[in-house]
Amino acid sequence: MGAKLFGPGSVLIITTRDVRVLNLVKVDYVCTMKEMDEKESLELFSWHAFRQPSPIQDYCKLSKKVVAYCGGLPVALEVLGSYLYERTKQEWISVLLKLERIPNDQVQEKLRISYDGLKDDMEKDIFLDICCFFIGKDRAEVTEILNGCGLYANIGISVLIERSLVKIEKNNKLGMHCLIRDMGREIIRESSAKEPGKRSRLWFHEDVHDILTKHTVRTFPY
Structure with a gap:
């Protein structure tokens, strides 16, 4: 990336989950994104779970419990909110029981609840x-x-x-x-x-090359 591509006074914003990337390019300033607070989290969750900025009647306590387990992470609030949209109170309780078994830092397991809930x-x-x-x-x-x-x-x-x-x-x-x-x-x-060769899909080119040069495998499951 050459300096000639940018004019005087240009500001480059880099987003990454790996702080080493920022160290390598020697950035001038690092801004660590903070989780959403409870009010912001509840509003975002509600827009996805109820299609309005706040929980509907009788779902306030349940909503606050789900929001607490999301830990202020927007993508988790969106995914779980969408998953719970128009579900019964008993289904909400079932999801909460599952969330209680997942440590608060295991974000992917929270997101997987929506994947597991796909109908077919x-x-x-x-x-x-x-x-x-x-x-x-x-x-x-x-x-x-x-x-x-x-x-x-x-x-x-x-x-x-x-x-x-x-x-x-x-x-x-x-x-x-x-x-x-x-x-x-x-x-x-x-x-x-x-054994990557036994997986249904391969996306790293190193794995694909290794499997195709050493084995015969059907990687597309249909």
Whole structure:
């Protein structure tokens, strides 16, 4: 990246989860993002769980409990809020019982609740395919590819968007929060932690090269 690309007085903002990146480029100032406070968290959660800025009647205490487990992390508030939208109070209680068994720092396990709640395996397959291959790709093209693989991607992608697992960005491109992407890829890795060739999908080119040069394996599950 050459200095000639930027004019005098340009300010570059770098976002990363790895502070070493900032040390390598010798940035002038590091700003550590803080978690959302309880009021902000409850409002964001409510917009996704109730489609309004505050909980509906009889759901206030339950909402505050879910918000507390999210620890002020916006993506967790969005995903869990969308998952709980229009669910019964008993279903809310069931989700809370599951959250109580998850340590507060294990964000991906919280996000996985929404993945586990997808109605059928086809929706899960579409989600995992997007995690590995289609982030940043055109929605129409991805839909055509997945439909050709026997998946009902038109409705499947819509469900994932409703659950806040996938977003539509500029120019109709599929987007996904990096923590959700990592959660999906970890689900695949866990299926065969030591033998990549037995996983349903491969996304690291080193793994793909190693498998294709040493083994014969069917990596696409359809």
